[in-house]
Amino acid sequence: MNPSDNSFGYDKDDIFAAWLDRHLTEEEQANFEHFYSTDQAFSAAVDNAKNMRQVAQNFDSVPVPHWDKRRLFSSASYERIRTTPWFSIAAMAMSVGAMFLVLSGTQLRIDSEGVTFFSATSQASLNALVDEKLTQFHSDNQVLLQNYADAMKEQQEQSAVALTHYLLSSSRQERQADFAELVSFINNQRQDDQRFMTRQLSSLQREINSIGQGYPSTMPANYLMSEEDE
Amino acid sequence: MFTKRDETLVKQAVKGSDRAWHLLLTRYEKPIFNYALRMTGNADDGADLMQDIFISVYRSLTQYKGDGAFKSWLYRIAHFRCVEYYRRRKQWVDVDSLPEMESDACCHDVALHSNRQSKALIVAMQGLPLTQKAVIELKFFGHFTFEDIASQLDVSVNTVKSRLYSGLSKLKLELDNESF
Numbered sequence: 560m561n562p563s564d565n566s567f568g569y570d571k572d573d574i575f576a577a578w579l580d581r582h583l584t585e586e587e588q589a590n591f592e593h594f595y596s597t598d599q600a601f602s603a604a605v606d607n608a609k610n611m612r613q614v615a616q617n618f619d620s621v622p623v624p625h626w627d628k629r630r631l632f633s634s635a636s637y638e639r640i641r642t643t644p645w646f647s648i649a650a651m652a653m654s655v656g657a658m659f660l661v662l663s664g665t666q667l668r669i670d671s672e673g674v675t676f677f678s679a680t681s682q683a684s685l686n687a688l689v690d691e692k693l694t695q696f697h698s699d700n701q702v703l704l705q706n707y708a709d710a711m712k713e714q715q716e717q718s719a720v721a722l723t724h725y726l727l728s729s730s731r732q733e734r735q736a737d738f739a740e741l742v743s744f745i746n747n748q749r750q751d752d753q754r755f756m757t758r759q760l761s762s763l764q765r766e767i768n769s770i771g772q773g774y775p776s777t778m779p780a781n782y783l784m785s786e787e788d789e
Numbered sequence: 790m791f792t793k794r795d796e797t798l799v800k801q802a803v804k805g806s807d808r809a810w811h812l813l814l815t816r817y818e819k820p821i822f823n824y825a826l827r828m829t830g831n832a833d834d835g836a837d838l839m840q841d842i843f844i845s846v847y848r849s850l851t852q853y854k855g856d857g858a859f860k861s862w863l864y865r866i867a868h869f870r871c872v873e874y875y876r877r878r879k880q881w882v883d884v885d886s887l888p889e890m891e892s893d894a895c896c897h898d899v900a901l902h903s904n905r906q907s908k909a910l911i912v913a914m915q916g917l918p919l920t921q922k923a924v925i926e927l928k929f930f931g932h933f934t935f936e937d938i939a940s941q942l943d944v945s946v947n948t949v950k951s952r953l954y955s956g957l958s959k960l961k962l963e964l965d966n967e968s969f
C-alpha cells in the first residue's frame with residue numbers, strides 16, 4: 560500500500576499508535592476523537608483496528624493437540640545434546656579444519672605409492688629443502704673430491720720419492736758391484752803380471768846363471784811358446 | 790499459589806530443571822500453538838511449527854540473557870521458525886510474494902473447537918502476506934508494542950505501522966468476503 564494511504568501525518572500516526580497501545584493521554588484522547596470525527600481515513604483505520612481487536616478478543620483458542628513433550632524434552636540424551644553441544648563443537652572443529660586446508664592450499668594426491676597430502680606452502684618449503692640438500696650434496700662432493708685429489712697427489716709424491724730412493728739405492732749397489740768387479744779384475748791382472756814378471760825374472764835368472772856356467776845366451780824355445788800362451 | 794516469573798523459570802531450566810522447563814512449556818504452548826495455527830492456517834502444520842519453535846527455544850535457552858522479556862524473545866524465535874516454515878514450504882520463493890493458501894481445506898480441524906468468527910479469521914489471515922500477518926498477529930494477539938514488534942522482526946517502527954495499516958485494510962476485505 561502507498562505510504563500516503565497509511566499515513567495520517569506525524570500526529571495522527573502517533574495518536575493512532577498510542578491508541579492501539581492504550582497509552583492515550585487526555586490531550587491525545589481529545590485529538591483522537593477529533594481526528595476520528597473529521598478524518599475519514601483515520602476513522603476507517605480505527606474501525607478496522609477496533610474490529611480486529613474485538614475479533615482477537617473473541618477468538619476461541621484452539622486446544623493444543625496431544626504431543627509427547629515429556630519424552631521429547633526430558634530424555635537424558637536430549638539433555639546432553641543441549642548442555643554439551645558436542646555435535647556443534649565437532650562441526651565447528653571440522654569447519655575450521657576445512658578452512659585451514661582450503662586456505663593453506665592443501666591438495667590430495669592419489670597415485671600408485673598411496674595417498675599423499677601436500678600443500679602449496681609445503682611444496683615451496685619442500686623445493687627449498689631439496690635445493691638446500693642439493694647444494695649441501697654438491698659442496699660435500701667438492702670436499703670429498705678435493706680430499707681424494709690431495710690423497711692421490713700425496714700418494715704420487717710418496718711413490719715418486721720411493722722410486723727415487725729405489726733408483727738411487729739400486730744404482731749405488733750396481734756401481735759398488737762394478738767397482739768390486741773392476742778391483743777384482745785389476746787384482747787378477749796384477750797377479751797375472753806378477754806371475755809373468757816372476758817367470759821372466761826366473762827365466763832371466765836362469766839365463767844369467769847359465770851364462771855363468773857356459774851355456775849360450777839365446778832364449779830357449781819353450782820361452783817363446785810360453786810367451787804366446789800368455 | 791505464587792507464579793514464578795518467566796526469567797526465573799528460564800534460569801532454573803538452564804541449570805537442568807526439567808520441571809521449570811515444563812512449566813514454561815505449559816505456560817506458552819497454547820499461545821504458541823494458536824500463533825502457529827493462525828500463521829499456517831492448518832492445525833497439523835501449526836502443531837509441527839509449535840514443536841519446531843519449542844525445540845529451537847530449548848536449544849537456545851542458554852543464549853537468553855534476560856535483557857528483555859522472555860515472551861518477546863520467544864516470539865522472536867517463533868517468527869524465525871515461521872519464516873523458515875514458509876521457506877521450506879515454498880522452496881525458497883520470496884515469502885512476500887507468496888500466493889495465498891487455499892482457504893477451503895485449511896481449517897476443518899479447527900472447526901471442531903472454534904466458533905465461526907474465529908475460523909473466519911484464520912481463513913482471512915491466510916490471505917495476507919507473511920509480513921503483514923506477523924505484524925497483526927503480534928499486535929492483536931501478542932499485545933506487543935510497536936517497538937517490540939519492530940525489534941522482533943528486525944524492521945523499523947514505521948515499517949511495522951505501515952504493514953499494520955495495510956494488513957488491517959486487507960484483512961477487513963478478507964473477513965467481509967468470508968462473511969458472505
